[in-house]
Amino acid sequence: MLRHAICAGALLALVFVSGNAQTSLNPDISVIPRFIIDSHDGERLADGVREFSRPDFRFQELELVVSSYLNPFSRADVVLAMHSHNGDHVDFSLEEAYATVFRGLPLDLNVRLGKYRVDFGKINMMHPHQWAFVTQPLSQERFFGDEGLNDLGLSVSTLLPTGNIYTKLTFDLLRGTSIGEATGIEDTTEAKPTYATSGRVMSFFTLTDYSDLETGISMYTGIHDPYNRDRFWYWNFDFKYKYKPDMYTSLTLQGEYLFNTRKGRQDREFNQFVDDAGNPERRSIKTSGMYIFADYQFLKTYSVGARFDWSQSPYDDDDKARAIAVFFGYYPVEETLGLRLQYQNTRTDIAGVSQSVNSIALQVLFSLGPHKAHPF
Amino acid sequence: MKKILAVLAMMTLPIVAHATVRVVTTLPDLADFARQIGGDKVTVDHIVRGDQNPHFVEVKPSYMMKLKSADVFLMIGMELEMWAPQIIDGSRNARLDVVNLSKSIHKLEVPDKVDASQGDVHRYGNPHYWLDPRNIRAIVNEIVASLIKSSPADEQFFRTNAEAFLKKLDTKITEWEDAMRPLKGAKLITFHKSWSYFAAWLGLDVVDQVEPKPGIQPSPGHTAQLIQKVRAGNIKAIVVEPFYDASAPQQIARSTSATVLRLPTSVGGVDEARDYISMMDYNIRTLVEALK
Numbered sequence: 113m114l115r116h117a118i119c120a121g122a123l124l125a126l127v128f129v130s131g132n133a134q135t136s137l138n139p140d141i142s143v144i145p146r147f148i149i150d151s152h153d154g155e156r157l158a159d160g161v162r163e164f165s166r167p168d169f170r171f172q173e174l175e176l177v178v179s180s181y182l183n184p185f186s187r188a189d190v191v192l193a194m195h196s197h198n199g200d201h202v203d204f205s206l207e208e209a210y211a212t213v214f215r216g217l218p219l220d221l222n223v224r225l226g227k228y229r230v231d232f233g234k235i236n237m238m239h240p241h242q243w244a245f246v247t248q249p250l251s252q253e254r255f256f257g258d259e260g261l262n263d264l265g266l267s268v269s270t271l272l273p274t275g276n277i278y279t280k281l282t283f284d285l286l287r288g289t290s291i292g293e294a295t296g297i298e299d300t301t302e303a304k305p306t307y308a309t310s311g312r313v314m315s316f317f318t319l320t321d322y323s324d325l326e327t328g329i330s331m332y333t334g335i336h337d338p339y340n341r342d343r344f345w346y347w348n349f350d351f352k353y354k355y356k357p358d359m360y361t362s363l364t365l366q367g368e369y370l371f372n373t374r375k376g377r378q379d380r381e382f383n384q385f386v387d388d389a390g391n392p393e394r395r396s397i398k399t400s401g402m403y404i405f406a407d408y409q410f411l412k413t414y415s416v417g418a419r420f421d422w423s424q425s426p427y428d429d430d431d432k433a434r435a436i437a438v439f440f441g442y443y444p445v446e447e448t449l450g451l452r453l454q455y456q457n458t459r460t461d462i463a464g465v466s467q468s469v470n471s472i473a474l475q476v477l478f479s480l481g482p483h484k485a486h487p488f
Numbered sequence: 489m490k491k492i493l494a495v496l497a498m499m500t501l502p503i504v505a506h507a508t509v510r511v512v513t514t515l516p517d518l519a520d521f522a523r524q525i526g527g528d529k530v531t532v533d534h535i536v537r538g539d540q541n542p543h544f545v546e547v548k549p550s551y552m553m554k555l556k557s558a559d560v561f562l563m564i565g566m567e568l569e570m571w572a573p574q575i576i577d578g579s580r581n582a583r584l585d586v587v588n589l590s591k592s593i594h595k596l597e598v599p600d601k602v603d604a605s606q607g608d609v610h611r612y613g614n615p616h617y618w619l620d621p622r623n624i625r626a627i628v629n630e631i632v633a634s635l636i637k638s639s640p641a642d643e644q645f646f647r648t649n650a651e652a653f654l655k656k657l658d659t660k661i662t663e664w665e666d667a668m669r670p671l672k673g674a675k676l677i678t679f680h681k682s683w684s685y686f687a688a689w690l691g692l693d694v695v696d697q698v699e700p701k702p703g704i705q706p707s708p709g710h711t712a713q714l715i716q717k718v719r720a721g722n723i724k725a726i727v728v729e730p731f732y733d734a735s736a737p738q739q740i741a742r743s744t745s746a747t748v749l750r751l752p753t754s755v756g757g758v759d760e761a762r763d764y765i766s767m768m769d770y771n772i773r774t775l776v777e778a779l780k
């Protein structure tokens with residue numbers, strides 16, 4: 113508790129100092145809190161009762177982003193997250209802390225070192241406050257966990273010689289810590305770390321003066337079961353299309369499809385796989401997940417859209433879920449203040465038993481500090 | 489032997505091609521100046537379209553590609569192009585010469601203190617200085633210096649072209665000043681504070697902005713106040729860049745005798761603005777027509 117207080121004090125001091133000094137040697141600091149009021153009708157389904165729960169008003173997360181150039185060749189970014197899981201107990205976590213060398217390396221290489229959101233797919237690099245919607249897509253949640261693919265590692269990227277088209281190849285060597293998030297298995301073996309690797313190749317196409325398309329293929333492989341050293345492979349295909357005819361209007365279409373193959377002996381809950389005769393069995397599993405959404409921004413301050421998710425479990429093709437969400441956003445002054453309202457219907461289907469839950473959420477977020485230009 | 493010669497020829501080819509300086513600019517206006525000065529010794533590309541708000545540009549990988557192979561990057565500076573550092577860093581171009589053209593400009597509206605309650609205020613002062621044509625000489629001098637740095641052998645060529653262009657511009661400046669002299673003191677409302685340098689040059693009186701604060705969308709309350717101001721102050725024109733939504737200005741115009749003028753701040757903002765001089769010609773002509 114004392115440690116948290118000291119930590120918070122140090123952060124506040126940092127913010128205070130930077131707010132008062134005018135030299136640009138100070139790092140850029142942004143503080144982005146998110147709050148949510150939500151309710152769903154799945155609480156008493158087991159008793160055969162479908163009614164919406166009492167709306168719950170919660171502090172979701174506060175992100176503190178500190179970033180600065182280290183020198184003319186590199187920069188550093190640190191993202192601290194403050195969570196509160198119901199009630200007033202608050203915990204800090206280091207979401208990201210990495211240095212990037214972006215200039216001066218041979219072959220136009222770009223190197224990143226530290227803990228970071230890995231360049232895998234499209235949504236993985238986005239922080240929740242940058243989403244157009246409130247909830248995480250099911251496929252990302254199921255295959256990577258709440259935090260997405262976020263790990264300690266070393267990342268190297270280069271631009272491929274594809275003429276005027278921007279094509280980037282990224283390769284990551286990762287500690288493999290994030291795999292536990294995706295599988296539920298904590299790496300408790302005393303064995304050596306189980307390294308993981310990931311890679312992505314993405315291309316950016318300018319279609320017209322007002323529209324662009326980005327496509328990417330990613331892969332991620334590692335040991336998901338450190339006891340048996342069983343390996344998984346993820347292959348992911350992503351696209352993002354954006355049409356922006358003027359400064360007030362835009363239409364974004366984005367989707368990803370993830371394909372998982374793995375050999376496994378037990379599921380997420382450590383239940384052994386057994387064959388028809390009841391003997392332990394090593395299964396070969398192939399499952400997948402996807403999401404697609406459309407977001408239409410109009411009059412600069414409003415956004416309306418819909419998302420469709422479908423995903424199997426990483427362990428079981430008979431454990432499926434799909435969600436349909438519609439969302440509305442209001443951003444009166446850029447991203448300094450945002451309100452998002454979302455309705456979602458989630459239907460899970462496990463071994464033929466299905467359940468449908470409706471949820472409504474209102475999210476409030478604001479952003480203090482300098483606002484960077486938006487990436488595509 | 490022939491093969492060896494061919495290989496040698498291919499190896500020298502990039503060196504020959506490199507004799508031209510590859511220039512990328514943020515605004516199309518700067519691209520025009522670079523072309524005037526560099527002639528066939530430069531290739532010029534720009535990032536912002538004339539019909540696009542230069543304050544808000546998305547960081548696209550395609551812009552990084554433009555900078556990847558560039559020698560010189562010309563920008564207005566003063567944080568007009570807040571998006572530029574991300575594009576520069578993403579370009580992976582270590583030998584790019586980034587030229588901030590605002591260095592020797594006499595800056596207007598430099599705030600004492602900046603916080604977000606003032607809106608998107610430009611903390612180094614108003615960056616819209618290229619709309620005073622008397623500032624173009626300083627811009628051109630910076631461009632000449634940067635081109636010479638990249639291609640010292642062409643120094644004389646660049647200087648001659650620059651002088652010729654500035655001479656042509658000086659004649660135009662006199663012409664524009666003459667045309668606008670009778671309108672000195674005329675009152676205007678502008679959408680954004682883009683016209684401060686332009687107004688200071690011609691002695692126009694910019695009474696207020698349609699934006700309640702820089703970068704903040706028009707509000708019904710502020711628009712109502714403007715209607716009062718326009719009525720009381722005999723304001724004839726509301727100047728709006730082509731990329732801004734004109735519905736609030738139109739609303740003011742409907743309730744008063746003022747007209748909405750769509751004036752470009754950059755080349756390509758309207759069809760008539762083919763280069764900097766024709767853009768200013770268009771703006772002066774339109775203003776004279778509306779204010780007389």
Ligand SMILES: [Zn+2]
Binds near residue numbers: 616680681682
């Ligand atoms: Zn401005």
